[in-house]
Structures are given as structure tokens and as C-alpha cells.
Amino acid sequence: MATEHVHVEEHNHPGPRQYVIIGAILAVITLIEFGVFYLSIDPALMTWIILVLSSSKFLLVVGYFMHLKFDDVRFSGLFFAPFLIMVSIAVVLMALFFNLTR
Amino acid sequence: MQYLSGIDDHRTSTGLDNRKMLMWAFLGSDVMFFGTLIGTHLIYRNRNLSGPQEEILSIPITTISTFVLLMSSLAMVLALAGIQRGNMGQFRFWTAIVCIFGSIFIGFQMFEFTEFAAHYGLTPRTNLFGSTFLVMTGFHGTHVAVGILWLWSILFASYKGKIHQGNSLQVEIAGLYWHFVDIVWIVIFGVVYLIGAYGAEGRALEDAHHAARAVGIG
Numbered sequence: 001m002a003t004e005h006v007h008v009e010e011h012n013h014p015g016p017r018q019y020v021i022i023g024a025i026l027a028v029i030t031l032i033e034f035g036v037f038y039l040s041i042d043p044a045l046m047t048w049i050i051l052v053l054s055s056s057k058f059l060l061v062v063g064y065f066m067h068l069k070f071d072d073v074r075f076s077g078l079f080f081a082p083f084l085i086m087v088s089i090a091v092v093l094m095a096l097f098f099n100l101t102r
Numbered sequence: 103m104q105y106l107s108g109i110d111d112h113r114t115s116t117g118l119d120n121r122k123m124l125m126w127a128f129l130g131s132d133v134m135f136f137g138t139l140i141g142t143h144l145i146y147r148n149r150n151l152s153g154p155q156e157e158i159l160s161i162p163i164t165t166i167s168t169f170v171l172l173m174s175s176l177a178m179v180l181a182l183a184g185i186q187r188g189n190m191g192q193f194r195f196w197t198a199i200v201c202i203f204g205s206i207f208i209g210f211q212m213f214e215f216t217e218f219a220a221h222y223g224l225t226p227r228t229n230l231f232g233s234t235f236l237v238m239t240g241f242h243g244t245h246v247a248v249g250i251l252w253l254w255s256i257l258f259a260s261y262k263g264k265i266h267q268g269n270s271l272q273v274e275i276a277g278l279y280w281h282f283v284d285i286v287w288i289v290i291f292g293v294v295y296l297i298g299a300y301g302a303e304g305r306a307l308e309d310a311h312h313a314a315r316a317v318g319i320g
Contacts (some may be wrong), residue, residue, distance in 0.1 A: 009314065010152050013183075013186075015183065016180055016183050019176060019179045019180055019183065020176065020180075022176070023172070023173065023175075023176035026172045026175075026176075027169060027172065027173070030165060030169055030172060033165075033291075033296055034161065034162075034165045035293065036296075037161055037296050037299070037300060040157075041192055043300060043301055046221075046297070046300050047297050047300075050292050050293075050296045050300075051292065051293075051297075053292070054288055054289060054291070054292030054293070057172075057285075057288045057292075058285050058288050059256070059287065061175060061281055061284055061285050062281075062285060063178075064179075065175050065178070065179045065277075065281045065284075066277075066278055066281045072117075073119055074116065074118065075118075075123070075126045076120070078123065078127050078129075078130050079126050079129055080127040080129040081130065082133050082134050083130070083133045083137075085134065085274050086133055086134045086137030086138075086141075087137070089137070089141070090137055090140070090141040090144070092146060093141055093145055094141070094145065096160065097145045
């Protein structure tokens, strides 16, 4: 029955094959970030590209490796509520005191 | 069957395991902790009166250490998949890989800190960049070190029969912590290293351009 409980928990989780695919995607995105860094482009554009790529990696790890995509939605609430507060405060502070592209 | 009652004891009126809820609540608070450190670093960016700043960051080396940490996350999730399927060999192999990759990451960080101190004289006392950057990355490194010790202890406990398929939730909770350390680094690598160093290069080019104009060769 203990094993049953464990199986219910992992029922919706991806398998090792999917994990390896996600890992490969993460590695490719990191390589793209590295390549983008050496392009001579506008710093504002570069900033947005890196933010999008980093966010993709963040969401892949949180969603698949940490299983938030498959687990109870209340776990997502426990994590993303403070995360959104933190991001909001950081954005406001940066808007007041700082320019990210310079 | 003794551990079965242990599992049931951790169920709450929400139907969720209280240990897992605690870990997610902790990670939520840790998000705000790191948000403060990263935000402080960004706000004080380019406000140094003297000393080195982002131009000293080595992107190739940090890309490799980032890759190592990402792959440790992959190893962590494979270790969890192993124990959830009752494959203790797979669990032990991948947990050891996580610990090794985590140690390699710490090694990269120690190398970076040593290089900064030896070649550029950068310490937390040097300037605002030194204070905010070293505190932020130092705290992250401390989190990685704690994660390594936690996972080694789980690995040893598995040899004593204290970690098994029936209580794989303990591995899942340690894994959540490890992945969290990974996502914090994803943010630091993107925002502090890549965007920061790119901005520093852009500023250096602009300054050179202005200097050339000032002497009439630009």
C-alpha cells in the first residue's frame, strides 16, 4: 500500500526519456545564450533575448524537473505567489533606480 | 509496514503531504531572499567609484559551470525516477553524479572568486560590485554546498536501508531543493553574467568611441 501511494504520486510524472529530452533542450538553450552574447546587437535587444531564454529554462526546470506542471496546483501557488511579489518589487525598484540595458 | 503509518501521519486536511508543503513554502521564502540579493546587485550596478566590475566576468567559464549545474538537475530527476521505480542502483548512481557535479560547480566558483581576488583585488570590501556580487553568488554557493551534504547523507542512508522506494518522498524533497538552487543560478547567469557583462562591453566600446572623438580620431 505504501508502494501504491508512491505510484499515485509519480503517476503523472514524466519518465527518464522525457527528462533526458528536457535536459538536452536546457543544454541547447544555454548554448544559444552563450552564442547570443557574442553577437554585436543592440543591448536592449540582447537583454530581451536573454530574458526570454532564461525564462524558458526556468519554466522547464520548475514545470518538469520540479513536477509543478503535474503536481497539485496549490504547490504552484506556494511558490509563484512570493515569486510574483519578488518580481514586482524588483521591477518597480529597477524602474526607479536602474536601467538594465546600460 | 511500519513506514506506511509514517506516510499517513504526514497527510493533512488539505490532502497534501505536509513535508512537501513545507518545502514549497520554504522555497517560496528563499525566492524572496535571492530576489533581494539579485535586486540589490542590479540596483547598485554601475555605481562603483573605483575598482573592477562586470567586465571581469568570464562568460565561457561560467557557461560551462552553468551547464554542469543544469546536468546535475537532470541527474537528480533521474535519481528520483530510479528510486520511485524501486531501482536502487540507478538511484545511487545518479545521486552520486549530482554530488560530483555540484562539487565541480563549487570548484568553478572557488576558482572564480580566487581569480577575482588575485588578479583584480576584488573582495566584498573593494566596491559595491564586490559586495553585492560576492554576497549573492556566495550565498548561492552555500546553498549548493548544503544540497551536496544533504544528498550525500541520503545516499549513505540508502545503504543502511533507511531510504527506499517506500519513502522516496524524502528524495523528492531533497530534489526540489536541488532544482531550486539550479533555477536561482539560471536567473543569476542570465541577468547578472550575460546581460551584465554585455552591458559592460557596450559601455567600454562607447567610452573608447567618446575618447577617440575627444582626441579627434573618431
